[in-house]
Amino acid sequence: MTDDPRRLEDEKRWSELMKRAQLGDSAAYERLLVELGHAIEAYVRNRFGGIDLVEDCVQECLLTIHRVRRTWNPDRSFRPWLFTIVRNQTIDVLRRDRSWRRSERAAVESGTSREADEPTRLVDGVVALQALPEPQRQVILLAKYGGLTAAEVAHEMGISEGAVKVRLHRALKAIASYLREQDT
Amino acid sequence: MSTQRQRDELIAGLATDLRPVRGPGRAWPMALAWLLVAAVITSGSLLVTGEIRPGVANQLVDYPRYLVEMLLGVAAVATLGLAAFQTGFPGDEARLTRRTRLALGLLAIWIATLLTGLVDPALEPSMLGKREYCWWETPLYALPAFVLGCVWLRGLYVLNYRWSAALLGLAAGSLPALAMQVACMYDPAHGLVRHLLPGLAVGLIGAFAGRIALQRR
Numbered sequence: 001m002t003d004d005p006r007r008l009e010d011e012k013r014w015s016e017l018m019k020r021a022q023l024g025d026s027a028a029y030e031r032l033l034v035e036l037g038h039a040i041e042a043y044v045r046n047r048f049g050g051i052d053l054v055e056d057c058v059q060e061c062l063l064t065i066h067r068v069r070r071t072w073n074p075d076r077s078f079r080p081w082l083f084t085i086v087r088n089q090t091i092d093v094l095r096r097d098r099s100w101r102r103s104e105r106a107a108v109e110s111g112t113s114r115e116a117d118e119p120t121r122l123v124d125g126v127v128a129l130q131a132l133p134e135p136q137r138q139v140i141l142l143a144k145y146g147g148l149t150a151a152e153v154a155h156e157m158g159i160s161e162g163a164v165k166v167r168l169h170r171a172l173k174a175i176a177s178y179l180r181e182q183d184t
Numbered sequence: 185m186s187t188q189r190q191r192d193e194l195i196a197g198l199a200t201d202l203r204p205v206r207g208p209g210r211a212w213p214m215a216l217a218w219l220l221v222a223a224v225i226t227s228g229s230l231l232v233t234g235e236i237r238p239g240v241a242n243q244l245v246d247y248p249r250y251l252v253e254m255l256l257g258v259a260a261v262a263t264l265g266l267a268a269f270q271t272g273f274p275g276d277e278a279r280l281t282r283r284t285r286l287a288l289g290l291l292a293i294w295i296a297t298l299l300t301g302l303v304d305p306a307l308e309p310s311m312l313g314k315r316e317y318c319w320w321e322t323p324l325y326a327l328p329a330f331v332l333g334c335v336w337l338r339g340l341y342v343l344n345y346r347w348s349a350a351l352l353g354l355a356a357g358s359l360p361a362l363a364m365q366v367a368c369m370y371d372p373a374h375g376l377v378r379h380l381l382p383g384l385a386v387g388l389i390g391a392f393a394g395r396i397a398l399q400r401r
Contacts, residue, residue, distance in 0.1 A: 021202065022204065022205045022208045023204050024202055024203060024204035025202070026199045026200065026201075026202045027199075029198070029199045029202050030195055030196065030198075030199035033195040033198060033199065034195060037191055037195065055187040055190070055191065058191065059190070059191060059194055062191075062194060062195065062198065063194070063198075064341070066198045068274075068340060068341040069205060069208075070205035070206075070207075070208050070209070070340075071208075071209060071272060071273045071274060071340050071341050072208060072209050072275070073208065073209025073210065073273065073276060074208060074209060075209070076209065076275065076276055077275070080274075080275035080276070080277075081274055081275030081276075082275070083275075084274040084275045084343070085274060085275075085341060088343060134344075138277060155278065156275075156276070156277055156278055157277050157278055157281070158277070158278030158279075158281055158282065
């Protein structure tokens with residue numbers, strides 16, 4: 001986990017746009033949502049692959065961000081707030097789409113193609129993540145999905161960097177173990 | 185319609201006629217407003233259904249331990265309400281953890297002072313001011329505040345429905361329990377069993393009903 005200058009630039013720009021949006025600046029808000037739409041799409045594709053639900057996830061996240069925009073504190077970082085919402089909404093969309101999960105599991109049962117395996121493993125990964133204890137899940141989501149550094153995660157969670165690394169190690173071990181069990 | 189065009193139209197729609205938000209990212213104004221409304225509901229209900237224990241104002245002045253006991257209860261209720269509403273503001277886990285620990289800690293200390301009163305009460309126990317149905321008045325007066333809190337929390341972004349509703353239930357239930365300590369008779373055992381326990385039960389109800397009460401998305 002290292003500082004990425006582009007990430008820092010995004011944080012600074014999005015924070016500023018959101019502050020203006022909270023004051024009622026429509027132009028700033030529109031620009032922010034366009035950028036967030038691209039960022040959310042990249043996040044979903046990166047984590048869940050080329051699934052059909054990408055645009056559903058993006059639009060659901062944008063709607064939620066709009067509805068709860070008052071819950072972002074201008075004195076705090078923007079990315080943790082954003083990716084907490086994105087993570088939860090994305091998982092909700094995937095969970096709700098039962099037909100997607102059923103069809104993917106059917107594809108796995110009928111064949112062993114890599115393409116058929118991958119969405120199911122993604123669902124298993126989501127399930128494994130949800131099964132983690134809350135402190136470990138939070139670390140994974142902030143560090144691996146939210147892109148925060150260890151220091152940033154430690155600050156957000158009010159724990160030491162050492163504790164962040166321990167929780168991350170345990171969480172990754174638990175997820176790997178769960179996925180191995182699903183394969184057998 | 186292409187997905188990109190759909191998204192562009194969605195964004196344009198969301199940005200049109202954008203209204204400013206008041207007090208962004210801060211839980212305490214909402215928590216304070218809720219506490220005031222809950223206090224009005226509780227005190228109004230108590231006054232309509234009976235009287236306050238005679239001499240309670242003098243007791244608060246003349247018996248510092250009793251005053252401290254009541255102030256601890258006020259602090260517990262206030263911090264529980266604040267922690268409950270803080271759960272609706274995502275991305276600030278450290279602050280939520282601090283506020284939750286403080287709230288539960290104060291609640292534990294308040295309960296501990298009442299338990300201590302079983303051996304060494306702050307006031308001489310008596311039947312003066314006894315309300316016959318205090319044990320169900322407490323949760324009954326808590327319900328409107330709990331429901332109102334749920335409505336307000338649904339407008340935020342709650343991650344863990346059960347936990348948020350449990351905290352809200354504890355706050356909503358502790359307030360009338362605290363009020364009964366001035367409105368009803370003073371006896372530590374009576375207060376624990378017939379005021380505080382029914383009040384804390386509202387927290388349990390919240391934990392069970394959390395998803396139904398708070399799920400919006």
